[in-house]
Amino acid sequence: MVSEAEGFVDAMIKRGIEPNVVTHTALINGHCLQNEMDKARRVFNLMIEKGCAPDIVTYNVLVDAHCKQGMVSEAKDIVDSMKKRGIEPNVVTYSVLVDGHCLRGEMGEARRVFNLMIEKGCAPNIVTYNTMINGYCKGKRLEEAMQLFHEISRKGPIPDTVTYNTLMQSMFRLGKVSTARELFRKMLASRQVPDIVTRLIWLDGLCKIGHIEEALKHFQAMQNSGLELDVVPYTILVDGLYKAGHIEAAKELFHQLSDNGLKPNVYTYCVMIQGLCKEGLPDEAYRLFGSMGDNDCLPNSCCYNVMIQGLLRNSYTSKATQLIDEMVDKGFSADITTTTLYMDLVVDSNKSILL
Numbered sequence: 001m002v003s004e005a006e007g008f009v010d011a012m013i014k015r016g017i018e019p020n021v022v023t024h025t026a027l028i029n030g031h032c033l034q035n036e037m038d039k040a041r042r043v044f045n046l047m048i049e050k051g052c053a054p055d056i057v058t059y060n061v062l063v064d065a066h067c068k069q070g071m072v073s074e075a076k077d078i079v080d081s082m083k084k085r086g087i088e089p090n091v092v093t094y095s096v097l098v099d100g101h102c103l104r105g106e107m108g109e110a111r112r113v114f115n116l117m118i119e120k121g122c123a124p125n126i127v128t129y130n131t132m133i134n135g136y137c138k139g140k141r142l143e144e145a146m147q148l149f150h151e152i153s154r155k156g157p158i159p160d161t162v163t164y165n166t167l168m169q170s171m172f173r174l175g176k177v178s179t180a181r182e183l184f185r186k187m188l189a190s191r192q193v194p195d196i197v198t199r200l201i202w203l204d205g206l207c208k209i210g211h212i213e214e215a216l217k218h219f220q221a222m223q224n225s226g227l228e229l230d231v232v233p234y235t236i237l238v239d240g241l242y243k244a245g246h247i248e249a250a251k252e253l254f255h256q257l258s259d260n261g262l263k264p265n266v267y268t269y270c271v272m273i274q275g276l277c278k279e280g281l282p283d284e285a286y287r288l289f290g291s292m293g294d295n296d297c298l299p300n301s302c303c304y305n306v307m308i309q310g311l312l313r314n315s316y317t318s319k320a321t322q323l324i325d326e327m328v329d330k331g332f333s334a335d336i337t338t339t340t341l342y343m344d345l346v347v348d349s350n351k352s353i354l355l
Contacts, residue, residue: 021047025058032065040065053085060092067100072109075100091117095128102135107144110135126157133163137170145170159190165197172205180205196227203233207240215240231257235268242275250275263295270303277310285310286319301332308334312341 024047031040044062047054059082066075075097079089089097094117101110114132117124124132129152136145145167152159164187171180184202187194199222206215219237222229234257241250254272257264264272269292276285289307292299299307304327311320320342324334334342 021052021055021058024052024054025061028058029061032061035069037065037069037071054082056082056087056090056093059087060090060096063093064096067096067103070100070104072097072100072104072106089117089120089122091122091125091128094122095125095131098128098135099131102131102138105135105139107135107139107141124157126152126160126163129157130160130162130166134166137166140170140174142167142170142174142176159192161187161192161195161198164192165195165201168198169201169205172201172208175209177205177209177211199227200233200236203240204236207236207243210244212240212244212246229260229262231262231265231268234262235265235271238268239271239275242271242278247275247279247281264297266292266297266300266303269297269299270306273303273310274306277306277313280314282310282314282316286316301327301335304330304332305335305338308338309341312338312345315345317345 024043027043028040031037031043040062044054044058047058059078062078063075066072066078079093079097082089082093094113097113098110101107101113110132114124114128117128129148133145133148136142136148149159149163149167152163164183168180168183171177171183184194187198199218203215203218203222206212206218215237219233222233234253238250238253241247241253250272254264254268257268269288273285273289276282276288285307289299289303292303304323308320308323308327311317311323324338324342327334
């Protein structure tokens with residue numbers, strides 16, 4: 001697509017029409033989206049050489065792309081060059097820099113940029129706050145995330161669904177279920193409508209902490225709400241049911257997928273295979289593995305490793321060896337767990353021969 005756009009621009013130039021800042025910015029953005037940073041910079045330098053001054057949008061595109069690549073230092077250099085041209089950073093510029101630091105786990109630097117934008121009279125918007133909150137949550141710094149939440153609750157901007165979802169997901173990961181419930185009530189009271197992401201966070205969170213009965217009720221409520229459910233909530237609940245020891249219920253839910261016009265994806269199969277193997281049902285898991293193609297779903301590296309590990313743990317060494325050969329032929333590799341299990345069996349086998 002970018003090469004076609006460049007061809008169009010070349011045709012414009014041949015007709016005597018010089019591309020403007022919007023055209024150049026679109027090309028730069030196209031290269032950035034394809035991670036072609038050198039080409040993006042080349043277009044940027046070329047537009048300046050031709051006397052076409054980049055605007056704040058052009059600079060923000062470049063700053064954002066560099067931050068997403070983890071090149072925050074280079075992004076800051078771009079901001080400095082922007083300032084030298086008399087263009088001041090706006091809320092997008094600052095938010096992008098905050099995100100760049102958050103992606104690298106540099107919350108101290110992110111906070112410094114956040115404070116700087118306020119000092120410069122540039123008010124953070126909800127995207128900026130959500131970025132900071134997400135960064136704190138990823139670093140398991142829930143208290144600091146909640147401080148920001150209380151700050152925006154008091155003086156704006158209004159917390160949105162993303163704000164609540166980010167915080168509730170973090171609370172579940174930290175086992176703070178009652179706090180998540182309290183926040184959910186606050187979300188409803190503020191008239192923020194829970195979306196499918198909210199529902200999935202709750203379903204996954206309840207399954208992970210072993211509240212399977214409540215998870216089942218939550219899933220039923222999702223079905224009754226009129227939401228069009230895809231394979232994701234089914235997979236989450238199947239995994240939760242297996243981990244809670246409800247094998248038959250997990251199998252029944254898996255079969256409900258086809259009844260509801262859905263096909264399991266490779267992750268659903270991995271969850272099923274792992275669950276069956278852990279319950280001492282490797283033969284059933286192996287049959288399921290072999291039937292994946294019936295649903296136009298081919299095993300990936302993860303699926304092969306899960307199946308092989310299940311066979312090895314149940315002492316199905318011959319089948320496991322066959323699958324390892326098949327996996328390698330398809331260009332996949334054994335992971336560290338598969339390799340360790342296989343080597344342990346080989347060592348134990350050699351010990352038995354020596355004895």
